[in-house]
Amino acid sequence: MKAPNAYSADCPTRQILDRVGDKWAVLILLLLREDPMRFNRLRRTIEGISQKMLSQVLKSLERDGLVRRRAIATVPVTVEYSITPLGVTLAKAVDPLRDWAECHLKEVLAAQRRYDGQTKAAA
Amino acid sequence: MKAPNAYSADCPTRQILDRVGDKWAVLILLLLREDPMRFNRLRRTIEGISQKMLSQVLKSLERDGLVRRRAIATVPVTVEYSITPLGVTLAKAVDPLRDWAECHLKEVLAAQRRYDGQTKAAA
């Protein structure tokens, strides 16, 4: 850490935050922490993700060393995705956020209603 | 918590994750936790954000009750943004992620190099 102006793109936090910010990445990570899964199983479980996105996100997660892909040469190919130890540590770092979400979502929604009310009143 | 299939959009985690995933939101939150700031000060500090995005993100953060906007009727208008107590709790929940980023970024980068190497070799 040099200048406090690590609020530039070179900040590691930024890079990780971008990953975490990914609409699906963390979700998949949390899912795989529960159980290893096959492609279509993930697809069905998440329900809302397109096959393109799933494929894409899985690849990037694998690239980051957060998820492991294991192909089994059965008759129709079987591919199993599982979380890596590194992925587990990230998932753990995400847990507080999960907890925060569950604890404070109501407050956030309330704040939104309040804000929208004032805004509409002003209009 | 009902079915484990809270991996739908109705999951609070998803909503918060979307916020956190925002390219700038968390960054601004962490900045404002250090010090309240005026608009242009934020703009200069972050360096890379457009005033459109800054304006937009600040508004949504205010809407969520995470940030407070205080306008002072001076000659040229002065507006100060500060973090709310709720915002502080969210920032705290993000800290583990920051730590993770700093601790494990190298591993992630290494994994990426490894992956890219194999990929290129295969091609």
Added chain:
DNA sequence: CTGAATCCACTCGGATACTG
């Protein structure tokens, strides 16, 4: 079953110009 490739609509986000 597990993807890759293509097409395309839509949104994000930057640059610019203008207002109070």
Added chain:
DNA sequence: CAGTATCCGAGTGGATTCAG
């Protein structure tokens, strides 16, 4: 100073089709 409004290029992501 603190924004808003408009334009527009680039990237995101869904639907569909093809392949191993």
